[in-house]
Amino acid sequence: MDTFLFDLDGTLLPMEQDDFIAGYIKGVTNKLLPYDIEARILTNAIWEGTKAMIKNDGTMYNEERFWNRAIDIIGEKIRDLEHVFIDFYENEFQDLRHATKPNPLAKASINLLKEKGYRIILATNPVFPPAATYSRINWAGIEPEDFELITTYDNSSYCKPNAEYFMEILKTRGLSEKQCIMVGNDTSDDMSAKNIGMDVFLLTDCLINSKGVDVDRFRNGSFNKLYDFIKELPYIVEEQK
Secondary structure, eight states: OOEEEEOTBTTTBOBOHHHHHHHHHHHHHHHHGGGTOOHHHHHHHHHHHHHHHHTOOSSSOHHHHHHHHHHHHHOGGGGGGHHHHHHHHHTGGGGGGGGBOOOHHHHHHHHHHHHHTOEEEEOOOSOSOHHHHHHHHHHTTOOGGGOSEEOOTTTOSOOTTOHHHHHHHHHHHTOOGGGEEEEESBTTTTGGGGGGTOEEEEEOTTOBOTTOOOGGGSOEEOHHHHHHHHHHSOOOSSSOO
16 A cells, blocks of 8 residues: 545545535625626535536536536526636635634644655545635645645546546556555545445544444544554655655
């Protein structure tokens, strides 16, 4: 095993998910109000677009899937406002940082893995554009450059928990499932990596377990336990420490 896949929200970036989602929907609908798009219709388009990405079958990138569904609901004018969405992510979206609680062990874990020579991929569900994802990475006290791949809606054509999401990463990076361990806080989305033979670690600090799965099915624990696990891993850089 030489590659770590990390989820972001609730994993590397602890957060109050309900507060984050509520703030996101309120913020983006307020941003679009001057363009005569009713908040209720825009909210529906966002949720339906997200559902379309989650169900994506790989025939197009998630970005295209999202906008196609939004156009179905609102019309072609919504695509012409993509620049407004991007401006939102670069500005008002930053206010949502208050719903997050960065854990210094996230940066410490990434730094230690890099020092030991492990490959690191950010396997966050690719339903956001890069601007939104890179912002949340920075809120966690981490840099986008820490990862060899960051899954976003413009470079991915599946979503978790679809096994093809993980297979797409493996293919893109020339990896096998036995080389990887997936670290995440969601028993459905993140732990689904186990279904393709990948090792997993369920982070329990911000646990999401909507289906009441027995968490003992997985290697699991707090961020302190994860960091201890990383400390015990061997160095795999050319010059052994």
